[in-house]
Amino acid sequence: MVRFVFLNIGHALTHLFMLVFTTVVIALEAQMGRSYDELLALSMPCFIAYGAGALPAGWLADRWSRKGMLAIFFLGLGVSAILTGFATSPSEIAIGLAFIGLFGSIYHPVGLAMVVEGRDKVGKVLGINGLWGNLGVAFAALIAGGLTSTLGWHYAYIVPGAFSLVVGLLFIFMVREVPRDKQAKRKVVVDDQGRKVPPIMYLVMITGVIGAALIFNTTTVTMPKVIDEGFPLVQGSVFGIGGIFMVIAAIASFTQLATGYLVDRFPIRPVWIMVVLAEIPLLLLVGQLADIGLLVVVLPLMMMVFGEIPIQDALLARYTNNAWRARMYGLKFVLALGTAAAVVPIVSWLHGKGDSFMVIYSILAGAALIVALAATLMPRQRPDSRIPAVAQAAE
Numbered sequence: 001m002v003r004f005v006f007l008n009i010g011h012a013l014t015h016l017f018m019l020v021f022t023t024v025v026i027a028l029e030a031q032m033g034r035s036y037d038e039l040l041a042l043s044m045p046c047f048i049a050y051g052a053g054a055l056p057a058g059w060l061a062d063r064w065s066r067k068g069m070l071a072i073f074f075l076g077l078g079v080s081a082i083l084t085g086f087a088t089s090p091s092e093i094a095i096g097l098a099f100i101g102l103f104g105s106i107y108h109p110v111g112l113a114m115v116v117e118g119r120d121k122v123g124k125v126l127g128i129n130g131l132w133g134n135l136g137v138a139f140a141a142l143i144a145g146g147l148t149s150t151l152g153w154h155y156a157y158i159v160p161g162a163f164s165l166v167v168g169l170l171f172i173f174m175v176r177e178v179p180r181d182k183q184a185k186r187k188v189v190v191d192d193q194g195r196k197v198p199p200i201m202y203l204v205m206i207t208g209v210i211g212a213a214l215i216f217n218t219t220t221v222t223m224p225k226v227i228d229e230g231f232p233l234v235q236g237s238v239f240g241i242g243g244i245f246m247v248i249a250a251i252a253s254f255t256q257l258a259t260g261y262l263v264d265r266f267p268i269r270p271v272w273i274m275v276v277l278a279e280i281p282l283l284l285l286v287g288q289l290a291d292i293g294l295l296v297v298v299l300p301l302m303m304m305v306f307g308e309i310p311i312q313d314a315l316l317a318r319y320t321n322n323a324w325r326a327r328m329y330g331l332k333f334v335l336a337l338g339t340a341a342a343v344v345p346i347v348s349w350l351h352g353k354g355d356s357f358m359v360i361y362s363i364l365a366g367a368a369l370i371v372a373l374a375a376t377l378m379p380r381q382r383p384d385s386r387i388p389a390v391a392q393a394a395e
Contacts, residue, residue, distance in 0.1 A: 053105030058330025074168025081161030127260020145242025
């Protein structure tokens with residue numbers, strides 16, 4: 001139980017640190033006299049490192065120590081954030097953000113492997129863990145906005161960085177390493193009947209990972225600016241924008257509990273298709289609405305976007321064994337976060353052309369449609385079928 005609490009805090013922190021800059025950048029526009037598009041591009045090294053570091057982190061965790069890698073995550077993230085808080089130029093900010101991305105990349109392959117380690121049904125725990133991660137997304141805007149408005153943007157990194165250091169030290173002393181002999185070495189990939197995974201599943205999972213990553217990262221990166229442009233009541237107010245986004249993301253995060261519950265009790269295929277199809281009309285509307293209409297559409301959209309996360313994580317957990325799982329999650333996040341790295345320059349370019357967000361969100365609707373079509377290619381499961389326990393050897 002103690003370990004699960006630390007894993008949840010870690011998930012919240014990694015998403016919080018990755019999105020602090022998307023709110024801080026609004027304040028930096030005035031302070032540094034540079035455009036939103038130019039300043040947002042400073043976060044590109046962060047997203048590149050966030051994706052590139054995932055696979056090596058997963059490999060080291062499986063071969064060396066999952067606890068050790070997660071300790072490095074907490075401590076490295078804290079130190080990097082504090083140093084970023086002392087940055088005085090755009091180049092120093094970019095370097096600091098790159099290190100935040102590098103240490104932040106450790107969590108998903110290592111933390112998720114630890115979350116599902118030794119469990120049969122993984123949907124519920126992934127839903128809870130995903131909720132914490134997206135609360136990190138939600139509170140990133142509020143914490144960054146609040147600290148920036150009251151103390152200055154530097155403290156939006158220094159304060160959370162100090163918190164991460166404290167959590168890391170507590171983690172080292174309070175959490176035990178799982179003995180390596182309990183991490184069974186089994187056949188690499190099996191389905192719910194103990195058979196090899198159909199080749200089509202690789203295409204389905206790759207398409208799902210890339211499409212979901214494009215939608216999740218674009219919506220979370222752009223949403224503060226979408227609210228800034230589309231809701232005049234808080235236009236230019238970093239704290240107001242952060243507060244609205246926090247409420248939306250916090251409410252939407254609880255959808256992960258529902259989707260986690262569903263994938264433990266029903267075949268993943270229809271649940272996944274239902275969630276992705278619901279995103280399409282909502283994405284198309286975001287770029288065209290303003291004021292209250294915008295907020296009414298954004299909430300259900302973010303509910304669907306966040307709700308898809310435990311579906312894909314459960315899918316991977318059920319089709320890989322424990323001895324290889326951190327590496328497999330790492331491979332997934334190389335694809336996902338590599339896609340995320342492409343989001344920043346694409347958004348900067350499209351927004352800089354004066355197209356606002358209508359074109360951007362129309363592209364996301366197309367991506368959602370492709371993911372839904374890919375999900376239909378999944379082999380059907382019987383309603384009563386069950387995946388073998390992830391902690392036991394598959395026959």
